[in-house]
Amino acid sequence: METIILMALGSAAVLYWWASLQCKTYAVTFARRECDKQGVQLLDQTVQQIKLSMSRDRNDRWRIWREYRFEYSLDGVNRYEGRLIMLGYRLLRSALETSDPIIH
Numbered sequence: 001m002e003t004i005i006l007m008a009l010g011s012a013a014v015l016y017w018w019a020s021l022q023c024k025t026y027a028v029t030f031a032r033r034e035c036d037k038q039g040v041q042l043l044d045q046t047v048q049q050i051k052l053s054m055s056r057d058r059n060d061r062w063r064i065w066r067e068y069r070f071e072y073s074l075d076g077v078n079r080y081e082g083r084l085i086m087l088g089y090r091l092l093r094s095a096l097e098t099s100d101p102i103i104h
Contacts, residue, residue, distance in 0.1 A: 019064070020049075022089065023064075023066060023086060023088075023089060024047060024049070024068075026086070026089050026091075027047045027049075027066070027068045027084050027086060028045070028046060028047055030084055030086075030091045030094065031047050031068070031070045031082060031084060031094075032045075034082065034084075034094045034096065035072050035082070035096075038096055038098075038099055040072045040073060040074050040080075040096070040098075041072060041073045041074075041076060042070060042071075042072050043070075043071040043072055043073055043079060044070075044071060046070070047068040047069065047070045047084065048068060048069050048070070049066055049067070049068050050067050050068065050069050051065075051066065051067035052064065052065070052066055052067075053065045055087060057087055057088060057090075063087050063088040064087075064088065065085070065086070065087050066085075066086050067083060067084070067085050067086075068083065068084045068085075068086070069081055069082065069083050069084075070082045070083075070084070072096065074098065080096065080097040080098055081097045082094065082095065082096045082097065083095045
């Protein structure tokens, strides 16, 4: 019985890790797209997850809600912060420090 529980927990951990990597890949793509739209440069080509919780989507199914931060620059010298909020693999909101938030 313990073996089954350990295997289930291990499988759940691997699935969570894989889904997190997929979500981060989408977040980097969304951050790049938002920076391109605003004509700014995405710095470090990465995002950092800062919040994690559960929420329901449009179809009333539970999804993991994540908030990511990234840095960008207008002139290549100063750094500014951007944020993305995602529900599952879907972008809900993006905001750049130097512009108004965009709700998707």
